[in-house]
Amino acid sequence: xxxxxxxxxxxxxxxxxxxxxxxxxxxxxxxxxxxxxxxxxxxxxxxxxxxxxxxxxxxxxxxxxxxxxxxxxxxxxxxxxxxxxxxxxxxxxxxxxxxxxxxxxxxxxxxxxxxxxxxxxxxxxxxxxxxxxxxx
Amino acid sequence: xxxxxxxxxxxxxxxxxxxxxxxxxxxxxxxxxxxxxxxxxxxxxxxxxxxxxxxxxxxxxxxxxxxxxxxxxxxxxxxxxxxxxxxxxxxxxxxxxxxxxxxxxxxxxxxxxxxxxxxxxxxxxxxxxxxxxxxxxxxxxxxxxxxxxxxxxxxxxxxxxxxxxxxxxxxxxxxxxxxxxxxxxxxxxxxxxxxxxxxxxxxxxxxxxxxxxxxxxxxxxxxxxxxxxxxxxxxxxxxxxxxxxxxxxxxxxxxxxxxxxxxxxxxxxxxxxxxxxxxxxxxxxxxxxxxxxxxxxxxxxxxxxxxxxxxxxxxxxxxxxxxxxxxxxxxxxxxxxxxxxxxxxxxxxxxxxxxxxxxxxxxxxxxxxxxxxxxxxxxxxxxx
Ligand SMILES: [Zn+2]
Numbered sequence: 001x002x003x004x005x006x007x008x009x010x011x012x013x014x015x016x017x018x019x020x021x022x023x024x025x026x027x028x029x030x031x032x033x034x035x036x037x038x039x040x041x042x043x044x045x046x047x048x049x050x051x052x053x054x055x056x057x058x059x060x061x062x063x064x065x066x067x068x069x070x071x072x073x074x075x076x077x078x079x080x081x082x083x084x085x086x087x088x089x090x091x092x093x094x095x096x097x098x099x100x101x102x103x104x105x106x107x108x109x110x111x112x113x114x115x116x117x118x119x120x121x122x123x124x125x126x127x128x129x130x131x132x133x134x135x136x
Numbered sequence: 137x138x139x140x141x142x143x144x145x146x147x148x149x150x151x152x153x154x155x156x157x158x159x160x161x162x163x164x165x166x167x168x169x170x171x172x173x174x175x176x177x178x179x180x181x182x183x184x185x186x187x188x189x190x191x192x193x194x195x196x197x198x199x200x201x202x203x204x205x206x207x208x209x210x211x212x213x214x215x216x217x218x219x220x221x222x223x224x225x226x227x228x229x230x231x232x233x234x235x236x237x238x239x240x241x242x243x244x245x246x247x248x249x250x251x252x253x254x255x256x257x258x259x260x261x262x263x264x265x266x267x268x269x270x271x272x273x274x275x276x277x278x279x280x281x282x283x284x285x286x287x288x289x290x291x292x293x294x295x296x297x298x299x300x301x302x303x304x305x306x307x308x309x310x311x312x313x314x315x316x317x318x319x320x321x322x323x324x325x326x327x328x329x330x331x332x333x334x335x336x337x338x339x340x341x342x343x344x345x346x347x348x349x350x351x352x353x354x355x356x357x358x359x360x361x362x363x364x365x366x367x368x369x370x371x372x373x374x375x376x377x378x379x380x381x382x383x384x385x386x387x388x389x390x391x392x393x394x395x396x397x398x399x400x401x402x403x404x405x406x407x408x409x410x411x412x413x414x415x416x417x418x419x420x421x422x423x424x425x426x427x428x429x430x431x432x433x434x435x436x437x438x439x440x441x442x443x444x445x446x447x448x449x450x451x452x453x454x455x456x457x458x459x460x461x462x463x464x465x466x467x468x469x470x471x472x473x474x475x476x477x478x479x480x481x482x483x484x485x486x487x488x489x490x491x492x493x494x495x496x497x498x499x500x501x502x503x504x505x506x507x508x509x510x511x512x513x514x515x516x517x518x519x520x
Pocket of ligand 1: 049053
């Protein structure tokens with residue numbers, strides 16, 4: 001339980017990495033790191049496919065990221081229609097890639113592939129919690 | 137070049153917005169055409185492989201139902217799924233059933249009746265073809281993912297919306313000639329560029345249409361193929377690869393790594409190189425997907441795919457004609473049927489039976505069929 005609070009609409013409630021949401025509630029985006037082989041995972045994983053280990057620790061992200069790509073969507077799947085238009089994006093934080101939305105406050109001419117971004121944790125109307133990218 | 141497994145029959149229903157019949161009847165349309173093309177009857181069939189993305193089906197376990205309706209009991213049947221590449225995955229499995237010696241003749245039947253559910257539901261279900269824990273909660277859809285690949289390609293290589301529009305203009309020119317295509321109107325550059333945005337920079341005409349349709353490919357081992365077919369088309373090379381479902385696990389967004397790997401495998405198995413291909417069918421669910429395919433298949437250097445369409449090299453008469461049946465953009469994209477339709481087009485080309493869209497003297501053809509946004513990639517090389 002707990003993970004159903006993540007995102008505009010969550011399709012998953014049970015996962016071994018639901019602590020992700022607890023960190024979001026503290027304003028932090030965290031990845032997992034394998035204690036055995038030190039590989040870092042985002043999205044977080046409970047199991048390491050590199051060494052088959054299952055002993056993970058939570059680690060934070062440092063610094064700002066770079067926008068890899070983005071798109072403004074004008075149509076949305078069922079349940080997301082009220083949000084359009086919104087901007088989906090992929091950003092790279094020193095080799096760790098993060099998928100999410102860009103802040104709706106950014107204007108189109110501010111958004112460029114390669115721009116520096118940071119992560120904001122936000123609470124949505126209805127109490128769901130998520131993160132978004134903003135200009136760094 | 138291996139000549140162990142051949143395609144001896146091909147069939148396809150018309151691809152339409154909304155089919156006025158049930159899935160079994162839709163499947164039968166493609167099956168009837170392929171069986172007549174092969175000149176065989178149901179007793180000749182060793183096994184059937186049914187290909188469909190089951191999220192569209194109201195029927196649970198459709199393989200059993202379809203096999204019954206096709207008259208293929210008591211032979212074994214099963215269903216395979218790799219979303220939009222399901223039927224080329226079916227062909228890969230058919231190849232292995234034949235090579236293993238388990239069966240000498242296999243029917244691969246792909247179908248999708250996308251109109252069984254509403255368009256919004258369909259987008260929502262396809263959105264859940266992305267990682268439902270980490271990406272779908274942001275409101276993802278297929279057009280958005282491909283749009284992100286387009287933005288990345290534009291930013292890195294200087295390709296433009298106009299390059300993508302040129303691909304749709306080509307598609308529509310050939311779609312007009314395909315009486316099984318859902319979209320048969322020519323569109324010009326201005327229309328494509330001025331259409332409303334779906335997911336920036338992809339606009340309405342950069343996206344293929346949902347459709348209902350079925351395809352059927354009949355495969356046989358070498359002995360059987362030579363015995364019953366005057367015009368077998370041989371499977372010379374097969375490649376198949378995967379990439380992470382999450383975009384976060386991808387190396388770059390300017391191409392699809394699963395397609396590059398699948399192409400390498402297929403070229404190596406066939407002992408051929410990109411320059412040997414006379415005609416190609418690529419998975420143009422969006423215009424950017426065709427542009428990336430030019431590069432992923434080695435028809436152009438990375439970052440130079442746009443030169444091919446700017447110079448008209450992917451038209452009939454060009455260096456490498458691509459999607460001269462209109463592609464997914466004009467034919468429509470009935471998920472489970474799409475790969476089989478691509479294979480059918482190439483088989484007809486290699487037999488010299490492609491009519492108005494015939495590439496003169498085509499001997500070697502290639503099919504590139506992608507499932508999800510580069511999650512599953514299948515490449516098949518065919519020859520006379
Ligand atoms: Zn490990």
